[in-house]
Amino acid sequence: MSVSKKENVFVASRFVLPEHREMYLSMREDDKLVPMPILEQDELESFHYQLRDAGRENYAVAITWWKREKNGLGTTCRMWGKVEWVDTNSRKVKLLTDEDVQWIPMDTIIDVRS
Structure with a gap:
């Protein structure tokens, strides 16, 4: 398996300061x-229905949510x-x-999957 120099910058250079490596990895x-992602109103309503139904009928669901990191x-x-x-x-x-236990902002x- 071949790795390009661009992807393998730290192996090519023997001496790299830890802060430079950290900045590169960041x-x-x-x-x-x-x-x-931008969702349609009917998708949002479907998610809310599935969540209420899962809570009422006591079955598990998989919830996918977006978590803000930086710069939007x-x-x-x-x-x-x-x-x-x-x-x-x-x-x-x-x-x-x-x-x-996780509190997830609606x-x-x-995405919600049962």
């Missing part, structure tokens, strides 16, 4: 950031669990797994 992470860009996160609570006042969903949800 820039590579920034390349992975994406803008928040972010990453997508995904979690599978039971919808414990849908708080319509603060517009958050409480998702419960065996190990974790305005950042980009």
Whole structure:
């Protein structure tokens, strides 16, 4: 397997300061950031219906949401669990797994799968 010099900049150079390496890796992470997807109103309504139904009928769902990182860009996160609570006042969903509890803002949800 061949690795280009551009991708293998630290192997090509024997002496790299830790702060330069950290800055380079940070820039590579920034390349992975994406803008928040724009969803249609019917998609959002479908997600809200699925979340309420999953909470009422007690079945697990996989929720994908967008998390802001910097400069209006972010990453997508995904979690599978039971919808414990849908708080319509603060517009958050409480998702419960065996190990974790996560409050997910409803305005950042980009997909719900049962």
